[in-house]
Amino acid sequence: MKDVIACLLFLLFGSNPIFSQNIQLLQSDTKTSIRGLTVVTDKIIWASGSNGTVAKSNDGGKSWQWMIIKGHEKRDFRDIEAFDSNTAIIMAVAEPALILKTKDGGKNWYKVFEDTTRGMFLDAICFADESTGMVIGDPIHTKPFIAMTMDQGDTWMDPVKGDSSKLPTLFSGEAFFASSGTNLFIKRNEDNKLIGGFASGGMKARFFTEKENFPIPLIQGKESTGANSVAINSANQMTIVGGDFAHDKDTVGNCALSNDLGRTFTKPSVSPHGYRSSVIYINENQLIACGTSGIDISNDGGDRWQLISTESFHVVQKAKNGTAVFLAGAKGKIAKLVL
Numbered sequence: 001m002k003d004v005i006a007c008l009l010f011l012l013f014g015s016n017p018i019f020s021q022n023i024q025l026l027q028s029d030t031k032t033s034i035r036g037l038t039v040v041t042d043k044i045i046w047a048s049g050s051n052g053t054v055a056k057s058n059d060g061g062k063s064w065q066w067m068i069i070k071g072h073e074k075r076d077f078r079d080i081e082a083f084d085s086n087t088a089i090i091m092a093v094a095e096p097a098l099i100l101k102t103k104d105g106g107k108n109w110y111k112v113f114e115d116t117t118r119g120m121f122l123d124a125i126c127f128a129d130e131s132t133g134m135v136i137g138d139p140i141h142t143k144p145f146i147a148m149t150m151d152q153g154d155t156w157m158d159p160v161k162g163d164s165s166k167l168p169t170l171f172s173g174e175a176f177f178a179s180s181g182t183n184l185f186i187k188r189n190e191d192n193k194l195i196g197g198f199a200s201g202g203m204k205a206r207f208f209t210e211k212e213n214f215p216i217p218l219i220q221g222k223e224s225t226g227a228n229s230v231a232i233n234s235a236n237q238m239t240i241v242g243g244d245f246a247h248d249k250d251t252v253g254n255c256a257l258s259n260d261l262g263r264t265f266t267k268p269s270v271s272p273h274g275y276r277s278s279v280i281y282i283n284e285n286q287l288i289a290c291g292t293s294g295i296d297i298s299n300d301g302g303d304r305w306q307l308i309s310t311e312s313f314h315v316v317q318k319a320k321n322g323t324a325v326f327l328a329g330a331k332g333k334i335a336k337l338v339l
Contacts, residue, residue: 201226
């Protein structure tokens with residue numbers, strides 16, 4: 001009889017790795033909403049959020065150093081990119097749009113970018129390596145704002161050199177979400193050439209490459225709908241998540257998959273269980289997505305998703321050099337995915 005019970009338990013739980021996963025809460029109850037998260041190694045984690053707040057851990061999340069950036073106490077730092085325990089870049093969305101950098105672990109921050117243009121609103125930063133990065137912002141006069149850096153964010157340049165005709169035109173009501181800093185990617189391919197793309201939301205949901213754009217089969221047509229996050233693996237398989245953050249438990253049109261860098265998309269057989277603001281590849285076939293209504297994991301490249309938690313989080317990231325996965329959200333909540 002014991003052998004039969006053991007066999008049944010294995011069939012129900014042992015053969016499905018999802019059941020062995022859980023979320024370990026590390027921090028909460030601080031007065032900041034965290035949307036910026038970068039995991040350098042399994043030990044070094046940086047996070048950024050509202051009320052001018054940045055957090056850092058050098059021991060895998062066991063202890064945290066919380067900082068309020070002097071002179072920017074009311075700013076919302078929606079994204080962060082870190083390179084080690086000393087060097088990081090934070091992005092404040094608007095009024096004015098601002099990028100700050102530290103080289104001494106957060107003791108001092110200095111301005112590397114500022115734009116006071118009316119309507120300027122930065123959404124996300126992404127780096128292909130330690131030198132080359134990109135920032136994207138909401139459209140100004142129907143054109144997306146894009147700036148590039150080749151020196152780890154010390155200086156930023158206009159990649160089209162003022163020729164806006166080289167940029168795509170966005171539809172009325174189409175823009176980008178600053179929900180998790182993950183609606184774009186930039187990386188180097190096998191030939192060491194830069195490739196990248198970004199996804200829009202609102203009245204339209206589209207995926208943009210350097211020269212083309214393609215419709216994404218996500219729910220769209222309202223300010224609260226569309227794409228929020230893009231993830232890509234080493235085989236250039238891509239997963240995009242979003243949905244309708246005003247109805248965060250709805251599962252319609254919240255995920256799209258592509259094997260050809262966005263030229264064509266398919267829909268998953270089983271969608272994530274609600275609006276999702278962030279998605280990453282844990283490995284080549286396994287993904288995790290989070291949003292205000294919970295966390296889902298897929299073990300088959302995004303085709304079928306299973307809800308593992310109803311805890312609310314805004315952003316999830318994996319260590320650039322390591323395997324650890326961390327999540328962050330409202331009220332200073334930071335957690336770790338335990339496998």
